[in-house]
Amino acid sequence: VDAQHQFFFWEIDEVVIITSILGLGIALDFFFYSLVPAIVLGMVFSRYKNGNLDGVLQHMAYWAGFVALNKIFTNGQVRQYIP
Numbered sequence: 730v731d732a733q734h735q736f737f738f739w740e741i742d743e744v745v746i747i748t749s750i751l752g753l754g755i756a757l758d759f760f761f762y763s764l765v766p767a768i769v770l771g772m773v774f775s776r777y778k779n780g781n782l783d784g785v786l787q788h789m790a791y792w793a794g795f796v797a798l799n800k801i802f803t804n805g806q807v808r809q810y811i812p
Contacts, residue, residue, distance in 0.1 A: 733783065739771075742778070742786040747771040 734741045747767045754763025778785055791798045791805040798805070 739775075740778075742784075743771050743775055745786065746774050 736744045739747075747770075750763055750767035750770060751760070754760045754767070757763075774786075782788075787796065788798070790796045791802070794804065794806040796805075797803040
């Protein structure tokens with residue numbers, strides 16, 4: 730029930746990393762040069778993810794300040810909450 734969505738045999742967060750690198754390669758007209766980094770970074774993230782909890786990409790994006798974690802913790806750049 731708590732498993733992430735699958736795209737063939739990859740989980741969706743691995744697909745996001747691979748497709749974003751390939752998309753950047755297409756936009757910069759370096760598609761063939763972006764194939765190897767996309768595959769390598771996808772494999773590196775997959776190995777990193779196996780040693781951590783599910784949803785590690787969302788937590789990394791929150792920590793960097795790109796997305797909100799929930800309605801209470803909306804800003805990931807704040808490192809200490811004082812009530």
